[in-house]
Amino acid sequence: MIEPSNIAILTTVANFELYSKSSVYFPKGIKKYVIDGTNGMYGIHSILYMMQKLKGSGIEWLIMADEDVLFTKNNLVFDIIEEMRQKDYTVCGVRDGGVLSHRIYNPFVINTFFSILKFSEIEKIWNASEVLNNQYIFPDEFVDDLKNIKGNYNTLSLFEPYYCFYFWLRRKNKKILFLEAGMLEDSLSNSVSYNSEVFLIHTWYARSYLKNEKHTKRIDKILVGLKNNEMLGTENELPQIFKNNTFWLESKIKKIQRKVLLKFKK
Incomplete structure:
Protein backbone atom coordinates (compact mmCIF):
# COMPACT_ATOMS: atom_id res chain seq x y z
CA MET A 1 0.00 0.00 0.00
CA ILE A 2 1.04 3.60 -0.63
CA GLU A 3 2.31 5.44 2.43
CA PRO A 4 -0.01 8.36 3.40
CA SER A 5 3.11 10.50 3.82
CA ASN A 6 3.54 10.33 0.03
CA ILE A 7 -0.01 11.58 -0.60
CA ALA A 8 -1.33 15.14 -0.45
CA ILE A 9 -4.63 16.88 -1.12
CA LEU A 10 -4.93 20.25 -2.85
CA THR A 11 -7.96 22.54 -2.95
CA THR A 12 -8.32 25.75 -4.91
CA VAL A 13 -10.57 27.66 -2.51
CA ALA A 14 -12.97 30.43 -3.46
CA ASN A 15 -15.06 30.06 -0.28
CA PHE A 16 -13.03 29.56 2.89
CA GLU A 17 -16.16 29.29 5.05
CA LEU A 18 -17.20 26.17 3.18
CA TYR A 19 -13.64 24.82 3.13
CA SER A 20 -13.45 25.04 6.93
CA LYS A 21 -16.43 22.66 7.10
CA SER A 22 -15.70 20.30 4.22
CA SER A 23 -11.97 19.79 4.85
CA VAL A 24 -12.77 18.13 8.19
CA GLY A 40 -10.27 34.56 -9.46
CA MET A 41 -7.64 31.85 -9.88
CA TYR A 42 -9.12 28.49 -10.88
CA GLY A 43 -9.06 25.94 -13.72
CA ILE A 44 -5.99 25.86 -15.93
CA HIS A 45 -4.42 28.79 -14.05
CA SER A 46 -4.71 26.81 -10.83
CA ILE A 47 -3.11 23.75 -12.44
CA LEU A 48 -0.18 25.80 -13.73
CA TYR A 49 0.29 27.42 -10.32
CA MET A 50 -0.01 24.03 -8.62
CA MET A 51 2.88 22.67 -10.66
CA GLN A 52 4.94 25.78 -9.94
CA SER A 57 8.05 18.69 -3.00
CA GLY A 58 8.26 14.88 -2.89
CA ILE A 59 4.54 14.25 -3.48
CA GLU A 60 3.85 10.93 -5.20
CA TRP A 61 0.05 11.12 -5.37
CA LEU A 62 -1.97 14.33 -5.37
CA ILE A 63 -5.71 14.44 -4.70
CA MET A 64 -7.45 17.51 -6.11
CA ALA A 65 -10.79 18.26 -4.45
CA ASP A 66 -12.88 21.44 -4.50
CA GLU A 67 -14.18 22.88 -1.23
CA ASP A 68 -17.69 21.71 -2.15
CA VAL A 69 -16.53 18.08 -2.27
CA LEU A 70 -17.81 16.27 0.83
CA PHE A 71 -16.22 12.88 1.49
CA THR A 72 -18.60 10.26 2.85
CA LYS A 73 -16.05 7.41 2.92
CA ASN A 74 -12.72 9.15 2.77
CA ASN A 75 -10.65 5.98 3.22
CA LEU A 76 -11.67 4.72 -0.25
CA VAL A 77 -9.29 7.16 -1.93
CA PHE A 78 -6.44 4.95 -0.74
CA ASP A 79 -8.01 1.95 -2.50
CA VAL A 99 -22.23 11.15 -16.89
CA LEU A 100 -23.69 14.09 -14.97
CA SER A 101 -26.88 15.61 -16.38
CA HIS A 102 -25.55 19.18 -16.44
CA ARG A 103 -22.11 18.32 -17.79
CA ILE A 104 -22.66 17.63 -21.49
CA TYR A 105 -19.17 18.43 -22.72
CA ASN A 106 -16.12 16.31 -23.53
CA PRO A 107 -16.22 12.69 -22.28
CA PHE A 108 -12.53 12.08 -23.01
CA VAL A 109 -11.40 14.25 -20.10
CA ILE A 110 -12.44 14.75 -16.49
CA PHE A 119 2.08 13.70 -9.39
CA SER A 120 5.57 12.22 -9.32
CA GLU A 121 5.11 10.96 -12.87
CA ILE A 122 3.61 14.20 -14.19
CA GLU A 123 6.31 16.45 -12.74
CA LYS A 124 9.00 14.46 -14.59
CA ILE A 125 7.50 15.37 -17.98
CA TRP A 126 5.98 18.74 -17.05
CA ASN A 127 6.16 21.43 -19.71
CA ALA A 128 3.71 24.31 -19.29
CA SER A 129 4.06 25.55 -22.89
CA GLU A 130 3.35 22.07 -24.24
CA VAL A 131 0.26 21.78 -22.04
CA LEU A 132 -1.19 25.10 -23.18
CA ASN A 133 -0.63 24.14 -26.83
CA ASN A 134 -2.86 21.06 -26.47
CA GLN A 135 -6.25 22.80 -26.41
CA TYR A 136 -7.50 21.03 -29.53
CA ILE A 137 -9.00 17.70 -30.49
CA PHE A 138 -9.34 15.78 -33.75
CA PRO A 139 -12.39 13.69 -34.71
CA ASP A 140 -11.92 10.04 -33.67
CA GLU A 141 -8.61 10.87 -31.98
CA PHE A 142 -9.43 8.90 -28.82
CA VAL A 143 -10.97 5.43 -28.81
CA ASP A 144 -12.76 5.20 -25.43
CA ASP A 145 -15.73 2.86 -25.37
CA LEU A 146 -18.64 5.25 -24.78
CA LYS A 147 -21.50 2.79 -25.43
CA ASN A 148 -22.56 2.68 -21.77
CA ILE A 149 -22.64 6.45 -21.31
CA LYS A 150 -26.31 7.43 -21.09
CA GLY A 151 -26.14 11.22 -20.99
CA ASN A 152 -25.39 13.84 -23.60
CA TYR A 153 -21.84 14.72 -24.58
CA ASN A 154 -19.77 16.30 -27.34
CA THR A 155 -16.56 14.51 -28.28
CA LEU A 156 -15.20 17.66 -29.94
CA SER A 157 -15.97 20.02 -27.04
CA LEU A 158 -13.31 22.46 -25.86
CA PHE A 159 -15.66 23.94 -23.26
CA GLU A 160 -13.12 24.15 -20.41
CA PRO A 161 -9.70 25.78 -20.91
CA TYR A 162 -8.18 23.14 -18.59
CA TYR A 163 -8.94 20.35 -21.08
CA CYS A 164 -5.49 20.97 -22.57
CA PHE A 165 -3.89 19.46 -19.46
CA TYR A 166 -5.71 16.14 -19.89
CA PHE A 167 -5.39 16.09 -23.69
CA TRP A 168 -1.65 16.60 -23.17
CA LEU A 169 -1.46 13.66 -20.76
CA ARG A 170 -3.48 11.44 -23.10
CA ARG A 171 -1.21 12.33 -26.00
CA LYS A 172 1.69 11.33 -23.76
CA ASN A 173 -0.02 7.90 -23.53
CA LYS A 174 -1.00 8.40 -19.88
CA ASP A 186 -31.73 17.82 -5.46
CA SER A 187 -30.80 17.54 -9.19
CA LEU A 188 -27.66 19.62 -8.60
CA SER A 189 -25.38 17.60 -6.33
CA ASN A 190 -23.76 14.41 -7.53
CA SER A 191 -22.21 11.35 -5.94
CA VAL A 192 -18.98 9.68 -7.04
CA SER A 193 -18.45 5.94 -6.58
CA TYR A 194 -15.63 3.45 -6.64
CA ASN A 195 -16.53 -0.22 -7.14
CA SER A 196 -20.20 0.85 -6.85
CA GLU A 197 -19.62 2.37 -3.38
CA VAL A 198 -20.27 6.10 -2.95
CA PHE A 199 -17.31 7.85 -1.33
CA LEU A 200 -18.03 11.53 -1.94
CA ILE A 201 -20.72 14.05 -2.78
CA HIS A 202 -20.04 17.11 -4.88
CA THR A 203 -22.52 19.88 -4.11
CA TRP A 204 -21.43 22.42 -6.75
CA TYR A 205 -21.97 26.20 -6.29
CA ALA A 206 -19.25 26.64 -3.66
CA ARG A 207 -19.09 30.37 -4.34
CA SER A 208 -22.78 30.68 -3.44
CA TYR A 209 -22.42 29.17 0.04
CA THR A 216 -26.65 27.31 1.46
CA LYS A 217 -29.61 25.28 2.75
CA ARG A 218 -28.96 22.53 0.21
CA ILE A 219 -25.28 22.20 1.14
CA ASP A 220 -25.97 22.46 4.88
CA LYS A 221 -28.45 19.60 4.61
CA ILE A 222 -25.70 17.35 3.24
CA LEU A 223 -23.25 18.56 5.89
CA VAL A 224 -25.72 17.66 8.65
CA GLY A 225 -25.84 14.13 7.27
CA LEU A 226 -22.05 13.89 7.41
CA LYS A 227 -21.95 14.99 11.05
CA ASN A 228 -23.97 11.89 11.92
CA ASN A 229 -21.30 9.65 10.40
CA GLU A 230 -19.01 8.73 13.30
CA MET A 231 -16.36 7.35 10.94
CA LEU A 232 -15.56 10.82 9.69
CA GLY A 233 -14.79 12.72 12.89
CA THR A 234 -11.33 14.20 12.37
CA GLU A 235 -9.37 17.20 13.50
CA ASN A 236 -9.10 19.87 10.85
CA GLU A 237 -5.36 20.39 10.48
CA LEU A 238 -4.34 23.72 8.98
CA PRO A 239 -3.24 23.53 5.35
CA GLN A 240 -0.32 25.25 3.72
CA ILE A 241 -1.78 28.11 1.70
CA PHE A 242 -0.41 29.49 -1.57
CA LYS A 243 -1.59 32.76 -3.10
CA ASN A 244 -0.47 34.59 -6.21
CA ASN A 245 -0.96 38.16 -5.04
CA THR A 246 -0.56 39.62 -8.53
CA PHE A 247 -2.87 37.19 -10.36
CA TRP A 248 -5.92 39.47 -10.51
CA LEU A 249 -3.90 42.39 -11.84
CA GLU A 250 -2.07 40.23 -14.37
CA SER A 251 -5.38 38.79 -15.61
CA LYS A 252 -6.87 42.27 -15.93
CA ILE A 253 -3.90 43.51 -17.96
CA LYS A 254 -4.06 40.48 -20.28
CA LYS A 255 -7.79 41.05 -20.89
CA ILE A 256 -7.14 44.67 -21.81
CA GLN A 257 -4.30 43.63 -24.13
CA ARG A 258 -6.57 41.10 -25.87
CA LYS A 259 -9.28 43.73 -26.38
CA VAL A 260 -6.75 46.17 -27.85
CA LEU A 261 -5.39 43.52 -30.22
CA LEU A 262 -8.89 42.57 -31.37
CA LYS A 263 -9.70 46.23 -31.99
CA PHE A 264 -6.61 46.72 -34.17
CA LYS A 265 -7.34 43.50 -36.10
CA LYS A 266 -10.71 44.96 -37.10
Whole structure:
Protein backbone atom coordinates (compact mmCIF):
# COMPACT_ATOMS: atom_id res chain seq x y z
CA MET A 1 0.00 0.00 0.00
CA ILE A 2 1.04 3.60 -0.63
CA GLU A 3 2.31 5.44 2.43
CA PRO A 4 -0.01 8.36 3.40
CA SER A 5 3.11 10.50 3.82
CA ASN A 6 3.54 10.33 0.03
CA ILE A 7 -0.01 11.58 -0.60
CA ALA A 8 -1.33 15.14 -0.45
CA ILE A 9 -4.63 16.88 -1.12
CA LEU A 10 -4.93 20.25 -2.85
CA THR A 11 -7.96 22.54 -2.95
CA THR A 12 -8.32 25.75 -4.91
CA VAL A 13 -10.57 27.66 -2.51
CA ALA A 14 -12.97 30.43 -3.46
CA ASN A 15 -15.06 30.06 -0.28
CA PHE A 16 -13.03 29.56 2.89
CA GLU A 17 -16.16 29.29 5.05
CA LEU A 18 -17.20 26.17 3.18
CA TYR A 19 -13.64 24.82 3.13
CA SER A 20 -13.45 25.04 6.93
CA LYS A 21 -16.43 22.66 7.10
CA SER A 22 -15.70 20.30 4.22
CA SER A 23 -11.97 19.79 4.85
CA VAL A 24 -12.77 18.13 8.19
CA TYR A 25 -13.86 15.11 6.13
CA PHE A 26 -10.78 14.92 3.92
CA PRO A 27 -8.77 11.67 4.00
CA LYS A 28 -6.75 11.38 7.20
CA GLY A 29 -2.99 11.43 7.63
CA ILE A 30 -2.08 13.30 4.45
CA LYS A 31 -0.74 16.79 3.80
CA LYS A 32 -3.19 19.56 2.94
CA TYR A 33 -2.48 22.35 0.50
CA VAL A 34 -4.67 25.26 -0.55
CA ILE A 35 -4.46 27.63 -3.49
CA ASP A 36 -6.27 30.83 -2.56
CA GLY A 37 -8.74 31.30 -5.40
CA THR A 38 -10.53 34.34 -3.99
CA ASN A 39 -8.71 36.49 -6.56
CA GLY A 40 -10.27 34.56 -9.46
CA MET A 41 -7.64 31.85 -9.88
CA TYR A 42 -9.12 28.49 -10.88
CA GLY A 43 -9.06 25.94 -13.72
CA ILE A 44 -5.99 25.86 -15.93
CA HIS A 45 -4.42 28.79 -14.05
CA SER A 46 -4.71 26.81 -10.83
CA ILE A 47 -3.11 23.75 -12.44
CA LEU A 48 -0.18 25.80 -13.73
CA TYR A 49 0.29 27.42 -10.32
CA MET A 50 -0.01 24.03 -8.62
CA MET A 51 2.88 22.67 -10.66
CA GLN A 52 4.94 25.78 -9.94
CA LYS A 53 4.44 25.54 -6.16
CA LEU A 54 4.45 21.74 -5.61
CA LYS A 55 6.99 20.49 -8.14
CA GLY A 56 9.94 18.98 -6.29
CA SER A 57 8.05 18.69 -3.00
CA GLY A 58 8.26 14.88 -2.89
CA ILE A 59 4.54 14.25 -3.48
CA GLU A 60 3.85 10.93 -5.20
CA TRP A 61 0.05 11.12 -5.37
CA LEU A 62 -1.97 14.33 -5.37
CA ILE A 63 -5.71 14.44 -4.70
CA MET A 64 -7.45 17.51 -6.11
CA ALA A 65 -10.79 18.26 -4.45
CA ASP A 66 -12.88 21.44 -4.50
CA GLU A 67 -14.18 22.88 -1.23
CA ASP A 68 -17.69 21.71 -2.15
CA VAL A 69 -16.53 18.08 -2.27
CA LEU A 70 -17.81 16.27 0.83
CA PHE A 71 -16.22 12.88 1.49
CA THR A 72 -18.60 10.26 2.85
CA LYS A 73 -16.05 7.41 2.92
CA ASN A 74 -12.72 9.15 2.77
CA ASN A 75 -10.65 5.98 3.22
CA LEU A 76 -11.67 4.72 -0.25
CA VAL A 77 -9.29 7.16 -1.93
CA PHE A 78 -6.44 4.95 -0.74
CA ASP A 79 -8.01 1.95 -2.50
CA ILE A 80 -8.30 4.01 -5.69
CA ILE A 81 -4.67 5.05 -5.46
CA GLU A 82 -3.63 1.42 -4.97
CA GLU A 83 -5.50 0.39 -8.13
CA MET A 84 -3.94 3.30 -10.01
CA ARG A 85 -0.50 2.16 -8.85
CA GLN A 86 -1.07 -1.46 -9.82
CA LYS A 87 -2.60 -0.69 -13.24
CA ASP A 88 -0.41 2.27 -14.16
CA TYR A 89 -3.06 5.00 -14.22
CA THR A 90 -1.88 8.60 -14.12
CA VAL A 91 -5.24 10.32 -13.54
CA CYS A 92 -8.65 9.41 -12.20
CA GLY A 93 -11.89 11.38 -12.13
CA VAL A 94 -15.38 11.76 -13.59
CA ARG A 95 -15.92 12.33 -17.30
CA ASP A 96 -17.01 15.88 -18.14
CA GLY A 97 -19.61 14.67 -20.59
CA GLY A 98 -22.35 12.06 -20.58
CA VAL A 99 -22.23 11.15 -16.89
CA LEU A 100 -23.69 14.09 -14.97
CA SER A 101 -26.88 15.61 -16.38
CA HIS A 102 -25.55 19.18 -16.44
CA ARG A 103 -22.11 18.32 -17.79
CA ILE A 104 -22.66 17.63 -21.49
CA TYR A 105 -19.17 18.43 -22.72
CA ASN A 106 -16.12 16.31 -23.53
CA PRO A 107 -16.22 12.69 -22.28
CA PHE A 108 -12.53 12.08 -23.01
CA VAL A 109 -11.40 14.25 -20.10
CA ILE A 110 -12.44 14.75 -16.49
CA ASN A 111 -14.00 17.58 -14.54
CA THR A 112 -11.55 18.97 -11.99
CA PHE A 113 -13.92 19.00 -8.99
CA PHE A 114 -12.27 15.74 -7.89
CA SER A 115 -9.30 13.89 -9.27
CA ILE A 116 -6.21 11.97 -8.28
CA LEU A 117 -2.92 12.54 -10.09
CA LYS A 118 0.24 10.48 -10.07
CA PHE A 119 2.08 13.70 -9.39
CA SER A 120 5.57 12.22 -9.32
CA GLU A 121 5.11 10.96 -12.87
CA ILE A 122 3.61 14.20 -14.19
CA GLU A 123 6.31 16.45 -12.74
CA LYS A 124 9.00 14.46 -14.59
CA ILE A 125 7.50 15.37 -17.98
CA TRP A 126 5.98 18.74 -17.05
CA ASN A 127 6.16 21.43 -19.71
CA ALA A 128 3.71 24.31 -19.29
CA SER A 129 4.06 25.55 -22.89
CA GLU A 130 3.35 22.07 -24.24
CA VAL A 131 0.26 21.78 -22.04
CA LEU A 132 -1.19 25.10 -23.18
CA ASN A 133 -0.63 24.14 -26.83
CA ASN A 134 -2.86 21.06 -26.47
CA GLN A 135 -6.25 22.80 -26.41
CA TYR A 136 -7.50 21.03 -29.53
CA ILE A 137 -9.00 17.70 -30.49
CA PHE A 138 -9.34 15.78 -33.75
CA PRO A 139 -12.39 13.69 -34.71
CA ASP A 140 -11.92 10.04 -33.67
CA GLU A 141 -8.61 10.87 -31.98
CA PHE A 142 -9.43 8.90 -28.82
CA VAL A 143 -10.97 5.43 -28.81
CA ASP A 144 -12.76 5.20 -25.43
CA ASP A 145 -15.73 2.86 -25.37
CA LEU A 146 -18.64 5.25 -24.78
CA LYS A 147 -21.50 2.79 -25.43
CA ASN A 148 -22.56 2.68 -21.77
CA ILE A 149 -22.64 6.45 -21.31
CA LYS A 150 -26.31 7.43 -21.09
CA GLY A 151 -26.14 11.22 -20.99
CA ASN A 152 -25.39 13.84 -23.60
CA TYR A 153 -21.84 14.72 -24.58
CA ASN A 154 -19.77 16.30 -27.34
CA THR A 155 -16.56 14.51 -28.28
CA LEU A 156 -15.20 17.66 -29.94
CA SER A 157 -15.97 20.02 -27.04
CA LEU A 158 -13.31 22.46 -25.86
CA PHE A 159 -15.66 23.94 -23.26
CA GLU A 160 -13.12 24.15 -20.41
CA PRO A 161 -9.70 25.78 -20.91
CA TYR A 162 -8.18 23.14 -18.59
CA TYR A 163 -8.94 20.35 -21.08
CA CYS A 164 -5.49 20.97 -22.57
CA PHE A 165 -3.89 19.46 -19.46
CA TYR A 166 -5.71 16.14 -19.89
CA PHE A 167 -5.39 16.09 -23.69
CA TRP A 168 -1.65 16.60 -23.17
CA LEU A 169 -1.46 13.66 -20.76
CA ARG A 170 -3.48 11.44 -23.10
CA ARG A 171 -1.21 12.33 -26.00
CA LYS A 172 1.69 11.33 -23.76
CA ASN A 173 -0.02 7.90 -23.53
CA LYS A 174 -1.00 8.40 -19.88
CA LYS A 175 -4.05 6.44 -18.74
CA ILE A 176 -7.19 7.83 -17.06
CA LEU A 177 -9.31 5.80 -14.65
CA PHE A 178 -12.86 7.09 -15.11
CA LEU A 179 -15.07 6.86 -12.02
CA GLU A 180 -18.78 6.19 -11.69
CA ALA A 181 -21.05 9.10 -10.73
CA GLY A 182 -24.74 9.89 -10.37
CA MET A 183 -27.10 12.74 -9.58
CA LEU A 184 -28.71 13.26 -6.17
CA GLU A 185 -32.36 14.07 -5.50
CA ASP A 186 -31.73 17.82 -5.46
CA SER A 187 -30.80 17.54 -9.19
CA LEU A 188 -27.66 19.62 -8.60
CA SER A 189 -25.38 17.60 -6.33
CA ASN A 190 -23.76 14.41 -7.53
CA SER A 191 -22.21 11.35 -5.94
CA VAL A 192 -18.98 9.68 -7.04
CA SER A 193 -18.45 5.94 -6.58
CA TYR A 194 -15.63 3.45 -6.64
CA ASN A 195 -16.53 -0.22 -7.14
CA SER A 196 -20.20 0.85 -6.85
CA GLU A 197 -19.62 2.37 -3.38
CA VAL A 198 -20.27 6.10 -2.95
CA PHE A 199 -17.31 7.85 -1.33
CA LEU A 200 -18.03 11.53 -1.94
CA ILE A 201 -20.72 14.05 -2.78
CA HIS A 202 -20.04 17.11 -4.88
CA THR A 203 -22.52 19.88 -4.11
CA TRP A 204 -21.43 22.42 -6.75
CA TYR A 205 -21.97 26.20 -6.29
CA ALA A 206 -19.25 26.64 -3.66
CA ARG A 207 -19.09 30.37 -4.34
CA SER A 208 -22.78 30.68 -3.44
CA TYR A 209 -22.42 29.17 0.04
CA LEU A 210 -23.54 31.70 2.69
CA LYS A 211 -24.41 34.10 -0.13
CA ASN A 212 -27.41 32.36 -1.69
CA GLU A 213 -30.09 30.94 0.61
CA LYS A 214 -31.14 28.09 -1.69
CA HIS A 215 -27.63 26.70 -2.16
CA THR A 216 -26.65 27.31 1.46
CA LYS A 217 -29.61 25.28 2.75
CA ARG A 218 -28.96 22.53 0.21
CA ILE A 219 -25.28 22.20 1.14
CA ASP A 220 -25.97 22.46 4.88
CA LYS A 221 -28.45 19.60 4.61
CA ILE A 222 -25.70 17.35 3.24
CA LEU A 223 -23.25 18.56 5.89
CA VAL A 224 -25.72 17.66 8.65
CA GLY A 225 -25.84 14.13 7.27
CA LEU A 226 -22.05 13.89 7.41
CA LYS A 227 -21.95 14.99 11.05
CA ASN A 228 -23.97 11.89 11.92
CA ASN A 229 -21.30 9.65 10.40
CA GLU A 230 -19.01 8.73 13.30
CA MET A 231 -16.36 7.35 10.94
CA LEU A 232 -15.56 10.82 9.69
CA GLY A 233 -14.79 12.72 12.89
CA THR A 234 -11.33 14.20 12.37
CA GLU A 235 -9.37 17.20 13.50
CA ASN A 236 -9.10 19.87 10.85
CA GLU A 237 -5.36 20.39 10.48
CA LEU A 238 -4.34 23.72 8.98
CA PRO A 239 -3.24 23.53 5.35
CA GLN A 240 -0.32 25.25 3.72
CA ILE A 241 -1.78 28.11 1.70
CA PHE A 242 -0.41 29.49 -1.57
CA LYS A 243 -1.59 32.76 -3.10
CA ASN A 244 -0.47 34.59 -6.21
CA ASN A 245 -0.96 38.16 -5.04
CA THR A 246 -0.56 39.62 -8.53
CA PHE A 247 -2.87 37.19 -10.36
CA TRP A 248 -5.92 39.47 -10.51
CA LEU A 249 -3.90 42.39 -11.84
CA GLU A 250 -2.07 40.23 -14.37
CA SER A 251 -5.38 38.79 -15.61
CA LYS A 252 -6.87 42.27 -15.93
CA ILE A 253 -3.90 43.51 -17.96
CA LYS A 254 -4.06 40.48 -20.28
CA LYS A 255 -7.79 41.05 -20.89
CA ILE A 256 -7.14 44.67 -21.81
CA GLN A 257 -4.30 43.63 -24.13
CA ARG A 258 -6.57 41.10 -25.87
CA LYS A 259 -9.28 43.73 -26.38
CA VAL A 260 -6.75 46.17 -27.85
CA LEU A 261 -5.39 43.52 -30.22
CA LEU A 262 -8.89 42.57 -31.37
CA LYS A 263 -9.70 46.23 -31.99
CA PHE A 264 -6.61 46.72 -34.17
CA LYS A 265 -7.34 43.50 -36.10
CA LYS A 266 -10.71 44.96 -37.10
